Amino acid sequence: MATYDQTESRGHSKPLVVMTGGTGLIGSSLIERLVDRYRLVNLDLEGDPESSPHVEFIPTDLTSDTSVSRAVERIAGQYGSHIASLVHLAAFYDFAGEDSPLYDEVTVEGTRRLLEAITKLRVDQVVFSSTMLVHEPTTPGKPIDEDDAIEATWPYPESKVETEDVVSEETTAETKAVVVRLAGIYDEMGHSPPITNQIKRIDGKWVTSHFYPADLERGQAFVHLDDAVDAITRIVDRRSDLPDDVEILIAEPVTLGYGQLQDLIARELHGTDWTTMEIPEAMAKAGAWFREKNPFGEDPFIRSWMVDRASDHYEIDISRARELLDWKPEHTVDEVVPEMIRRLEADREGWYRENDLTPPATIAA
Incomplete structure (x- = not known):
């Protein structure tokens, strides 16, 4: 097990950043960006204590008062009472869309438990990873900004x-709070369930890939993993200059409609645009329900509850991120999807495995 010299830690010139969820997709990439300039502690339910000599892993269960208290006591004893930034990424997420007590136990009350525990220390900044989906959907051509209506629907x-x-209730007056509302994350390997499942349907030439229960001009905003990590890094670096309490939307400012993404994927896979037809919601719900209940069919990604969300459109105004962070994305999803397809075609089995998907039967055969 990695060991740390307490005297050296207390006297170290590098500021201390404490993270949750550091073993996840965003967290592991963020560690790589911060490790040269900060001392890092990762609080996570699972992880490898030996994974990096520069990052201390403290096993922490956010649903347990005892576990969280012990983690904070260990930080204080090892590193002292001053945390430059607490970057809170850990949360429960289930793309099946069904409610679960873990949303409350891990995400909501786990955050409350953590913030209550760290009041014993001096914390300059708390960064909470939220989502653009807290906002009421918009219509094409009308970008959402941080002051627009909050209306979560699942x-x-x-x-x-x-x-x-x-976060607003539990953060003390001495601590700045930054809520980062992220668009859907993706990278060159995929790692985005909406995009990778859309690729799977078109790759397998499924009949269902030709139908959609909403306006094809509507779509979801995305942001590349590297750009999201860059934004969070800037938030940590600029902690002294940011407002005391602020929300920041992080996304690519151009949203592709569902139909545009269909055509882009199909051109890369099959060399042609994809015929996609709008169908009534009731028909789509019935089809999704049947596929969910069919034990002999493909495991469906499109669930009946998703049909209600198909017309939701998220298009983001990133003016605040530009102003406060001097940030803008360096990638766009339309430029990266071709690389996703190249990697899929280079190693189909590996690509589907990496994205936790079963290859479509027409391809696997």
Whole structure:
């Protein structure tokens, strides 16, 4: 097990950043960006204590008072009472869309438990990872900004709305709070369930890939993993200059409609645009329900509850991120999807495995 010299830690010139969720997709990349300039402690339920000599891993269960208290006591004893930034990424998420007590136990109350525990220390900044989905959807051509209406409509964003309130309630006057509302994350390997499942349907030439229960011009905003990590890094670096309490939306400012993304994927896979037809919601719900209940069919990604969300459109105004962070994305999803497809075609089995998907039967055969 990695060991740390307490005297050296207390006298170290590098500021201390404490993270939760550091073993996840965003967290592991953020560690790489911060490790040269900060001392890092990762609080996570699971992880490898030997994974990096520069990052201390402290096993922490956010649903347990005892576990969280012990983690904070260990930080204080090892590093002293001053935390430059607490970057809170850990949360519960289930793309099946069904409600779960873990949304409250992990995301909401786990955050409350953590923030209550760290009041024993001096914390300059708390960064909470939220989602753009807390906002009421918009229509094409009308970008959402941070002051627009909050209206979460399914369990995941609802839990984020509740937790944003917890952050506001539990953060002390001496601590700045930054809520980062992220668009959907992706990278060159995929790692985005909406995009990778859309690729799977078109790769397998599924009949269902030709139908959509909403306006094809509507879509979801995305942001590349590297750009999201860059934004969070800037938030940590600029902690002294940011407002005391602020929300920041992080996304690519151009949102592709569902139909545009269909055509882009199909051109890369099959060399042609994809015929996609709008169908009534009731028909789509019936089809999704049947696929969910069919034990012999493909495991469906499109669930009946998603049909209600198909017309939701998220297009983001990133003016605040530009102003406060001097940030803008260096990637766009339309430029990266071709690389996703190249990697898929280079190693189909590996690509589907990396994205926790079963290859479509027409391809696997």
